[in-house]
Amino acid sequence: MPGVDPVFDIETQALAGVLDQLDYFQILKLEQTASPAEIKAAYFRESRTYHPDRFFALPDGDLKRAVGRIYRRINEAWVCLRDDEKREKYLADINGQDRDRKLRYTESSEEELKRDRDALLGTTPQGRAMFQAGLLDLDAGRYAQAAQNFRMARMYEPQNVYFQEKLEEATRLASGKK
Amino acid sequence: MANDDIAIGIDLGTSYSCVALMENGAPTVIPNEWGERVHASVVSFLEDGTVLVGNSAKRNIITNAECTVYSAKRLIGRFYFSDEVKKAQAVMPYKIVEGPNNGVRVQVRDAIYSVPEISALVLKEMKAIVESYLGREVTKAVVTVPAYFNDNQRQATKDAGKIAGLDVIRIINEPTAASLAFGFGKNTQQRIAVFDLGGGTFDISILDIGKDVFQVLSTAGDTYLGGDDFDDRIMTWLAERFLGKTGIDLRLNKYCLQMLKEAAERGKIDVGHDGTASINVEGICQDPNGCVMNLADTLSDAEFNQLTMDLVQRTFKVCDEALQSARLTVADLDAVILVGGPTRLPVIRQGVKHYFGKEPMVGIDPDEVVAMGAAIQAAALLEQKSDQILIDVTPLSLRVGTVGGYTEKMLDKNTPVPIERSKTFTTNRDGQEKVKIRVYQGESNQASECALLGEFEFSGFRIAYRGEVQIEVTFEIDANGIVHVSATDQETGQKASMTINLSSGLSDTDIAESARKNADVSLARGAA
CATH class of the missing domain: 1.25.40 (Serine Threonine Protein Phosphatase 5, Tetratricopeptide repeat)
Structure with a gap:
């Protein structure tokens, strides 16, 4: 059972705590140059570790909450990085000056992307x-x-x-x- | 031993339901005491206050028409003003009335039931079947819903479980459940399509199934298309011909209509099985002189196909949508699985074969596979070392209402769940105490064409000049496909309090009250 491992417990809660400072590549433990196949493999690997169903039988508590937060962010990262266009925009965002504000791909990123596309x-x-x-x-x-x-x-x-x-x-x- | 170490899988269907359990490591359908493995989703309220559920209740549709409720799934989680409810009112012999907050209620004699209360009686029967088989109580269940069900319909199904005294540990999509049962113990890597045509709904899901990961790539559906619609076509055909011959319109009398419906359903099965159906109903009505009239007609294969061709074509439009969403073509698929009773019809099988360019898989029972998959998922959730994971998606885009009846998309359809998205709202008046947002699901930017999930009203944040208060609203879709909304004041980090308006759902007090009533109901054990 994953939950009884105290090291996993501590690491998971620590990860959940710093989630807002990580970009999607860091969440999926990837290089920014990762290929689509590597992104998918990483998504599956992280899903195997953090999918909340694996922890369903545990009593509700901090670990389950942490896993839930992490996994929602893993899905968010996957949805962005699996899409070539979004990934390109996101890469520019997190390597630009506004990195801290652009760690999460939001509806305003979507609008900017649309604006850029229109501008083209x-x-x-x-x-x-x-x-x-x-x-x-x-x-x-x-x-x-x-x-x-x-x-x-x-x-x-x-x-x-x-x-x-x-x-x-x-x-x-x-x-x-x- | 505590009874929380077991969870059942329930396929709560429009026409039929089925219950399964993991036994000795294999999903097993549990029959009732008469050996029946699938049970009509019909609830008949008897004079003496007892309630009959299942195949014996189905026989009461004609004899006890006003007190026998069927196809409740068509009504669950819908608003009273919706087209589906209007359509049901025209054809159902039982009384459908309006409840609080535009909700739907069913009136039987003097009693008023919410739709989840009706479904809860079916669930109570499923629970009772397993309990009598095992000789012990069960309290946990995974319940399946059509993949294309929206949040209101999922929530209402979950409520039905609660009312029946079940802890619904997961709502799982029917095609996804079917794929779990199909892939169970196979250890393959395949890309499959699950074509699920039930009594009242149609779903198509495209999945990658592997050794330990089942990933839904896309799903699409139509919650207004099912086997019932095929029956309707036969009914209309029969009625028109009877009208031509006798000058009597059978559809004007709800009693005749029920006989006609039963004959049409049998005719559909016969024509699928034998290529032709002789439809005979003795004493279907009386002529103006009081003479008893019989209905006798023959439906051929060719006629049936012609009557239903457009319905079959509609399913493939939906398939196109799912493939497009997944950015795939039929050539990318390794296998096609058929789920749901109506997929037994040759017209469907041939259509599917033609569309996908391959024979659908054989050896899967289309009536039982969903319940078996639900049982697999139930066991996996309770198991503490489960290595199998399931990644499903949300079938509909999540939207918030903006000005002028428009909506703005928050999360795309086919996004994997669980997932969250946040959006910042500001006050637009000085001293504003409340912020209201409406949440929708659907694919149109017009609010009127989407399903309203509810209006969320936030309060308890700082009172300040307009634009100064920024409220971050987080929309979360959980693994059940159910939407959760919460809000925090961005500056103080304080959680705003929230009330939900305009929701067709039941309150916690309603549910508790209904659960008490459900527990008091005794289910009649009608003879098979």
Whole structure:
């Protein structure tokens, strides 16, 4: 029985106590460079250790509460890190200046991610429309036309690096075709 | 020996229920004293005050129609104004009335019962079956619910357990339970789909099952689709043809309607079994001159398939959703398991085979596998060295109400549980004493299209200028899929006190009172 091990008991309660200072990689005992397969393996490993069902038969008390808190955070970490897009955003967050406030991926992280994604696709109606037209041209193999549309889009939003990137791609393809 | 060392698994179904127990390391369905292994989820209130539950009660649906309650699961945890309740009122011979807080009540003679009280009588019977088999009391149980049940329905099911004198140690999803029974002792690594079509609900779950970890990847469902709907189609077909031949509409009389329903259910089973069904009901009604009329008709395979094709197709729409959520296609699946009585129908089996591109697994009893899985989970929870873990998900997104009838998503559907999410709310008036938030489950950003779980009112925080008080509200979904809400004042760290409004649920006092009444009820032992 896991609960009778006094070392496990002490360690678990200590972990629950510092939970709010750990990032999701630390919770899952992973390097920040971990691959999706490693993340999944870590999630299973930590689930085997901390899944509350394993402690169900114990009397209610501090250990059970600690396990509950830890496991909810393990699930939270898994939900964030299993998603490539969320993981990328989270990595930037915890390695940035605001680390302490961004240890947990919240609805505001979600909003920022959505904003970032929107920003990539254009922030002005004209830029957005030109860019979309360019993407369609690109898909259809009309590379010269695509380059033209991306160039127009960039005129409305000169700062948009994604527009720039797509323009270069279309230009390269257009010249390759000739 | 204390009686807390044993826990039973109960499949509380819309039409039928089943109870199982771990015996000598294997999940075992416990029959009643007449050898019946599945029991109609029907409760019949007899004149002498006793209550009949199970297959013998089912025979009273016609003879004691107004005092015999069936398909209560369709009503559990729903609001009185919901469509499902309106539909039930039109077809059920028993009386459905409105209770406090938009709740649903059933009236039998002069007595009023909440829906959990009715389900509690079915649970009491399941408990009694095991107790008479073992010759000792049992008090702990794992009870199954459709995976797509929302918080209100789960909570009400748990309440039913409490009323029946059972400590419901876990609410577990039916397809998940089926997968536990399927994978029990197999020691394989497989990705499976569980296709669960019950009497009143449909669920599909996709899981990875391994040696020690069972992980639900996604689940989807329809709590308005089940075997009953297939019966309804046959009923309408029979009634229309009878109307054409005789000019009498059998559906206008609730007594005829019950005979028709019984005939339709038998017809469905026969057509599934034999490819054709002769449906004969003697004396189904009287013509205007008082002559007794009989119903005689034949339902062929082809006709039945045509009548129900759209229902079958609806299940596959839901399957699409589950696969999409899991980011998988049918080619990624190793096996398909069928659960629920209606999956015996060839029209379902062929549809499933066609959709998934493989034969469904054989050798699994679709009526018993859920109760067996519940028994496995019950034993695993009580065992202190259980190595098997189960990771399930929440079937519905959790939302909070915002202004103008909109909602904001807090937790996505198919998020593993237990899980929590916090959100900070501030006061918007000076000196504000209370903060109210409404919590919903569903996939629409419109509040009106989601299920309201309740309105939570927080108080007991500091009184200050608007915007100065920040209240952190934490939403937690536990392993039962039940939602818990709590709040703290962020600056002082003090827990805010909370009251719940607009909930259809029963209060603790209601439950205690109901439990007392349930304990007083004696179950009639009707002959098989």
